[in-house]
Amino acid sequence: MMYAYITRRLLMLIPVLFGVSIFIFVMMRVVPGDVAMTILGTDATPESLAQLRKEFGLNLPLHQQYLNWMGGVLSGDFGESMRSGQAVLPDILSRFTITFELTLLSALISWIIAIPMGIIAAIRHNTKTDFSVRMVSLLGVSVPNFAMATVLILVLALFFSYSPPVGYIGFFEDPLRNLQILILPSLVLGTGMAGAVMRMTRSSVLEILRQDFIRTIRAKGARERVIIFDHALRNAMIPILTIIGMQVGTLLGGAVIIEQIFSLPGLGQLVLTAITQRDFTVVQGSVLFIAFVFVMINLLVDVLYSYLDPRINYK
Amino acid sequence: MNSILEIKNLSIDLVDGRKTYPVVNDINLSIKKKQRYGIVGESGSGKSLTSLAIMNLLADSLKITRGSIVLDGKHELTKMKKKELRKVRGHDISMIFQEPMTALDPLYPIEHQILEVLRFHFTFSKKQMRDMAVEMLKKVGISRPEQIMKNYPHQLSGGMRQRVMIAMALICSPKLLIADEPTTALDVTIQAQILDLMNELTEDFDTSILMITHDLGVIVEMCERVAVMYAGEIVEETTVAKLFSNPAHPYTSGLLRSVQSLGNRTQSLYSIPGTVPTPKQQTAGCRFASRCPHVMPVCNSSPPFLEIGNDHSTKCWLYAKEGVVNA
Ligand SMILES: Nc1ncnc2c1ncn2[C@@H]1O[C@H](COP(=O)(O)OP(=O)(O)OP(=O)(O)O)[C@@H](O)[C@H]1O
Ligand code: SF4
Ligand SMILES: [Mg+2]
Numbered sequence: 159m160m161y162a163y164i165t166r167r168l169l170m171l172i173p174v175l176f177g178v179s180i181f182i183f184v185m186m187r188v189v190p191g192d193v194a195m196t197i198l199g200t201d202a203t204p205e206s207l208a209q210l211r212k213e214f215g216l217n218l219p220l221h222q223q224y225l226n227w228m229g230g231v232l233s234g235d236f237g238e239s240m241r242s243g244q245a246v247l248p249d250i251l252s253r254f255t256i257t258f259e260l261t262l263l264s265a266l267i268s269w270i271i272a273i274p275m276g277i278i279a280a281i282r283h284n285t286k287t288d289f290s291v292r293m294v295s296l297l298g299v300s301v302p303n304f305a306m307a308t309v310l311i312l313v314l315a316l317f318f319s320y321s322p323p324v325g326y327i328g329f330f331e332d333p334l335r336n337l338q339i340l341i342l343p344s345l346v347l348g349t350g351m352a353g354a355v356m357r358m359t360r361s362s363v364l365e366i367l368r369q370d371f372i373r374t375i376r377a378k379g380a381r382e383r384v385i386i387f388d389h390a391l392r393n394a395m396i397p398i399l400t401i402i403g404m405q406v407g408t409l410l411g412g413a414v415i416i417e418q419i420f421s422l423p424g425l426g427q428l429v430l431t432a433i434t435q436r437d438f439t440v441v442q443g444s445v446l447f448i449a450f451v452f453v454m455i456n457l458l459v460d461v462l463y464s465y466l467d468p469r470i471n472y473k
Numbered sequence: 474m475n476s477i478l479e480i481k482n483l484s485i486d487l488v489d490g491r492k493t494y495p496v497v498n499d500i501n502l503s504i505k506k507k508q509r510y511g512i513v514g515e516s517g518s519g520k521s522l523t524s525l526a527i528m529n530l531l532a533d534s535l536k537i538t539r540g541s542i543v544l545d546g547k548h549e550l551t552k553m554k555k556k557e558l559r560k561v562r563g564h565d566i567s568m569i570f571q572e573p574m575t576a577l578d579p580l581y582p583i584e585h586q587i588l589e590v591l592r593f594h595f596t597f598s599k600k601q602m603r604d605m606a607v608e609m610l611k612k613v614g615i616s617r618p619e620q621i622m623k624n625y626p627h628q629l630s631g632g633m634r635q636r637v638m639i640a641m642a643l644i645c646s647p648k649l650l651i652a653d654e655p656t657t658a659l660d661v662t663i664q665a666q667i668l669d670l671m672n673e674l675t676e677d678f679d680t681s682i683l684m685i686t687h688d689l690g691v692i693v694e695m696c697e698r699v700a701v702m703y704a705g706e707i708v709e710e711t712t713v714a715k716l717f718s719n720p721a722h723p724y725t726s727g728l729l730r731s732v733q734s735l736g737n738r739t740q741s742l743y744s745i746p747g748t749v750p751t752p753k754q755q756t757a758g759c760r761f762a763s764r765c766p767h768v769m770p771v772c773n774s775s776p777p778f779l780e781i782g783n784d785h786s787t788k789c790w791l792y793a794k795e796g797v798v799n800a
Contacts, residue, residue, distance in 0.1 A: 370575040373530055378590040378641070379563035389578050468625040469579060 160464065163472035167457050171450070178449040179231070179442070183224055186438050192216065193240045193436040214240055214438075227442065236443040241435050246443040250425065254447070256326055257417070257424035260347065261409050263340055265402070267348030268355055273398070275352075276359025277391060283364055291356065298353030303412050307346045307419045314342075324421050343420045347412050351405050358401040362394035369393075396467055403459035407452065476546060477648050477681045478504040478527065478566075483540035485522055485531065485705075487752055494752040496535065497522050497705045501778075504649065504698075509675070509682040511696035511713070513689055513728070517749045519705040520685045524651050527683075528562050529553070545648065564594045567642035571654035573634035577626040584622035587641050594645055609640040612677075613670060632663035639670065646678050653685040668694050689732045693717070701725050704749050704760040707778070711785040721787040723765045759790065767791060 194210040195202070211217050215226060230237050236246035272295075279291040314320045322342045329336040366372065367390050375389055414426030421427075425444060432440035464470045485497035497519045504510045512520050525531050527542055527550060542550040544565060550558070567590075570576045577586055587606040591597060597605070603622075610618035613636040626634060635655060642650055652671065656664035672695060675682050684695050692699050692713055699716050701709040701724065709722040720726045727745035747764040750756075758773040759765070765772070771790045778788040 370570060370572055371578045373525075374568075374570065374576045374638075375578065375589070376530060377528060377562055377568045379559045379561070379593040380589070381559065381593075384589075384593075389580075392580055393578070467580065468582075469627050 160461070160472065164457070164461065167460070171453055174453055175446065175449060179228065179446055180224070182442050182445040183227065186436070186441055187220065189436075191436055193438055196435050197241070216438075227439070231443070231446070237439040239432075239440050240437050241432075241440075246439050249428065249440070250444055250447050253423060253425045253428045254451075255328070256422055257410070257413050257426060259329060259336075260340055260343055260413055260416070260422065260424060261406070263344035264347035264351065264409055264413075265405075267344055268351040268405075269402075271349065272352040272355035273359050276356045277363055277386065279356070279360040280363035280367065280390075281386065283360075288360075292360070295353040295356040298349050298356070300353075301350075303346055303350045304415055304419060306350065307343070307416060310342060310346060311419075322420060326423055339420075339422070343416045343422060347409060347416055350412060351409060354405060355398065355401055358398050359394065362397040363390050366390045366393045392466070396463065399459060399462055399466065403456060406455050410448065410452070475506050476503045477506055477508075477544070478502075478683070479541075479543040479546070480523075480527070481541045481543075483523065483526060483542065484538045485519075485526055486536050486538045488534050488536055493536075495538075495705060495755070496752045497526070499778075500540070500707055502700050502707065502710065504681050504683060506648075507675075507679055507681055508698060509672075509684060509696045511684045511686065511692040511699040512702055513686055513692050513699060514702035515687055515728075515745075515749050517704075517751065518702040520687075520702055521653055522705075523702070524568070524653050524683060524685050526551075527651060528566055528568070529558055530568075560594070563590045563642075563647075564645045565647055566649045566651065567645070567647045569635070569638045569642050569650065569652045569655045571657050573631050573638055573658060574626075576638060577634060579626055582623055582625055583629075583637055587622070587637070587644065590641055590644060605644060606640070609644045610637070612643075612674060613637070613640045614666075615640075631659050632667065635659060635663075635667055636670070639667070639674065643674055643678055643680065647680055649681045649683060650675060651683045651685070654687070655684075656691065657686070657688070671695070689728060701728070704755060705752065706760060706788065708761065708789070709787040715782075715785050719782075719785070721781055721785065721792060722761075722789050723767050723791070724761050725787075727764075759788075 192211070193214065194207045194216070198206055198210060208217070215223060218226070227237065234247070236250070238245055239249070275291050275295070279288040282288050311322065314322070323335070323339050326339060327335050363386075367385075372385060372389060375385055380389075410426075413424060414430060416422070417424040417426040418430065425448070429441060429444045429448075431437075432444065460472075464472055480500055480502050483497060483500040484495060486493040487496045500523055502510065502512075512523065514520055522531065522535060526535075526537055529537075529550065531537070537551055540551070544550055544561065548557075548561070550561065553561070577583075584603070584606065587609070588599075588602045591602045591605065595602075606622060607618040610621060615621050615633070615636055621629070621633070621637070626637075629637065638655075650671075655671070656667050659667060668691065671682065674680075682695065684691065686692060696713050699711065699713050700707045701716070701722060703724050709716065709720070709725050711721075716725065717729065720729055724745070731743050731745065733743075745764055750760060750763065757775065759768075759776050762768050762772045769790060776788050776790045777793055778786055779793055780786045781792045
């Protein structure tokens with residue numbers, strides 16, 4: 159049953175990704191400027207521009223260009239970068255590991271902060287503890303990531319004479335150094351996300367604690383610990399999971415900016431550079447890839463729902 | 474002393490910001506061993522609050538301001554520490570609630586929810602507990618207990634869930650079962666089955682019942698003794714037989730009249746005009762005054778709760794000589 163559902167969801171991926179591919183393909187050709195102009199500069203002759211465009215196949219009719227690109231993509235060949243000549247897909251994958259690690263670490267940090275704080279605020283609702291937790295979370299929600307990053311870097315540099323290491327080293331090469339590099343950007347992203355998760359945790363736990371079945375469990379003689387963790391939190395995880403799923407998009411978006419600030423060679427950086435250079439193949443390939451990741455995460459969230467909630471029955 | 478539960482002068486206030494409103498006022502009742510005691514009254518009369526106060530399950534905004542609740546002649550429940558109170562809940566006293574739809578945790582199978590109450594109070598092995606649960610489910614009339622144990626609440630009908638609730642409530646053989654409108658949410662035929670079941674089982678388990686209902690029919694069916702509640706107060710207290718043969722309080726008469734008109738379809742339905750005043754609307758004097766056909770000037774002050782006959786008390790000026798009040 160579950161497998162049938164997952165298969166169906168995967169099939170639904172096809173039209174979504176098809177739409178995304180057309181959208182990004184058209185977008186790249188609608189914005190002014192193209193890759194030939196960015197390579198040759200403003201004083202290039204029309205002849206040399208036309209020559210270069212021909213090399214990239216940009217002189218062909220649009221549908222032909224699209225079919226050429228898609229044909230490659232479907233056979234697993236995302237083409238080469240128009241700037242560096244590097245194969246696009248391997249580049250995307252190697253950079254995605256960085257973005258993925260950053261996103262995952264940020265998410266973990268935000269959950270570690272937000273879920274316990276949310277529970278405490280719910281248990282002590284309308285007390286000073288609750289009030290302070292809510293103030294802090296409001297701060298987390300309203301301070302933009304880049305401001306937070308800047309303040310963090312400045313504070314560390316001015317008061318602790320610490321500057322974060324630049325460059326990137328893979329986790330499996332040097333785990334310690336890898337974490338050292340990623341911890342600050344992850345902290346920034348994670349605390350940014352923590353506010354929303356905290357508020358959702360607080361309100362859902364609070365809401366569940368008011369339900370009849372909690373009274374039943376209390377009437378059975380349960381300890382508070384059992385009431386909170388086995389019942390209130392488990393039930394609250396369903397709405398919390400929703401907000402976590404929605405945050406993934408925000409997190410990926412935030413990663414683009416954070417990678418710039420901390421000069422991390424992640425996927426966000428790749429896309430940004432490729433856009434300014436009008437590197438069509440790289441932009442199209444990356445956006446398609448990100449869309450794929452996004453849809454897969456949504457699918458994962460839906461599968462988790464059915465695991466958490468026996469009432470959900472995917473047919 | 475053969476009282477299982479003795480409530481004395483219980484008062485509960487609703488705290489709303491800086492203000493407090495009395496919601497339950499000076500309740501007295503005593504439930505004997507194996508007795509089936511009923512509390513009857515319209516919606517909003519404070520029945521549920523009284524029953525929740527017994528095991529200290531009131532919402533944070535509600536506070537017991539006065540009185541004592543004594544279990545078994547020795548345990549004062551209102552002053553009990555949390556840890557001791559946990560031992561009473563589900564073990565000495567258990568509860569069944571009105572809404573079987575929402576009274577079970579939707580995320581756990583029935584087995585977990587029944588075994589939980591055993592785990593809270595005993596240290597049996599998992600196998601022992603499972604056997605006890607199966608046995609108990611059979612007793613509440615569930616024919617395929619192994620199957621039901623694996624089910625989730627949403628897979629069961631309302632009647633089945635209420636049977637599960639009863640199984641859960643009785644599995645530790647409590648001294649007192651509090652049932653707050655246990656059949657109100659069920660179909661009429663299922664209602665009768667559930668009441669029969671409770672009658673039968675509490676007999677087997679030597680359990681007393683505190684039955685909370687707005688339905689006098691349920692009282693006749695189940696109870697030996699009854700307290701009539703109105704706007705947070707007990708207005709009449711006696712045996713069920715006396716209440717029906719010789720109702721004293723005008724409110725009780727009204728309730729009885731509405732039941733009788735329900736049985737006699739040729740008459741139009743009678744209901745007591747007006748509604749129960751909410752805690753915030755209450756004024757001095759008899760709380761039933763705004764709806765009472767016999768209201769008198771003296772009703773502007775609160776009537777005393779007096780014994781008017783053998784084992785029969787009521788709170789109404791009709792039965793009090795004014796001289797008695799201050800005596
Ligand atoms: N948590 C609460 N906060 C505020 N007021 C409450 C709360 N619980 C109950 N009340 C009020 O206290 C009064 C008594 O409520 P209670 O639930 O005991 O009535 P009841 O007799 O059980 O009625 P019903 O038949 O509707 O269950 C009502 O006026 C109700 O509005
Ligand atoms: S005290 Fe007065 S108002 Fe109240 S029930 Fe008796 S007669 Fe009616
Ligand atoms: Mg009630």
